[in-house]
Amino acid sequence: xxxxxxxxxxxxxxxxxGKVVSEDGLLELDVRMPNSLGGNGGATNPxxxxxxxxxxxxxxxLNMVAQQEGLKISSEINAKVSLQMSETEGxxxxxxxxxxxxxxxxxxxxxxxxxxxxTCPYSKAISGNVEVSVSLA
Numbered sequence: 001x002x003x004x005x006x007x008x009x010x011x012x013x014x015x016x017x018g019k020v021v022s023e024d025g026l027l028e029l030d031v032r033m034p035n036s037l038g039g040n041g042g043a044t045n046p047x048x049x050x051x052x053x054x055x056x057x058x059x060x061x062l063n064m065v066a067q068q069e070g071l072k073i074s075s076e077i078n079a080k081v082s083l084q085m086s087e088t089e090g091x092x093x094x095x096x097x098x099x100x101x102x103x104x105x106x107x108x109x110x111x112x113x114x115x116x117x118x119t120c121p122y123s124k125a126i127s128g129n130v131e132v133s134v135s136l137a
Contacts, residue, residue, distance in 0.1 A: 016045065037083075047081045047093065054122045055079035058097055061120035066104075066112050073103040073112070078137070094131040101136065109136055 009023040016033045017040075031046065033039020055077040066073045080096040097117075101109040117123050117134050126132065 020049070047083055050093070051079040051081040051095070054081070054095060055097070057122045058099075058116060058120045061123075062099065062101070062112060062116035065115040065119055069112070069115075071104055071108070071112070073101055073109075075102070076100040092130070095126075095133075097132065097134045098137050099135070106136065 010020060010027065011023075012018055012020050012031070014031070016031060018031050020027060020029045020031055022028070029049075030043040031049075032041055032043035034045050035041040058079070059075055059077040062075050062077070063073065066075075076099070078098045080098070082094045082096075084092050084094055086092070099109070099113055101112065104112070113134055113136060117132075123132065
């Protein structure tokens with residue numbers, strides 16, 4: 001049986017040209033279609049929000065597995081999220097995670113990176129649905 005340890009709620013009005021508001025009011029952002037999709041830009045968009053959430057979650061998973069291995073690291077995760085279009089599949093997203101990991105040798109960093117990818121809730125949630133590449137910087 002799974003136990004919920006945290007839950008939140010966010011409401012959106014206006015879709016890609018609207019407003020995002022969390023239930024506690026800490027997140028309140030305008031959302032706009034990017035210029036490259038014919039929009040006006042000037043505000044965040046769903047891909048940026050997904051990239052921010054994924055990078056933060058992945059960095060936490062990376063530091064957790066390092067700690068479990070008895071290692072002290074410093075890290076930075078860059079998440080690049082792409083909106084893709086296919087004539088047969090329609091829209092989908094892809095993600096590239098690039099990690100800077102200091103404090104351990106390269107082979108250990110790669111091991112931690114793979115362990116984090118297997119542990120991160122975002123990685124697990126999109127497994128098999130989103131093309132994800134994970135690499136060291």
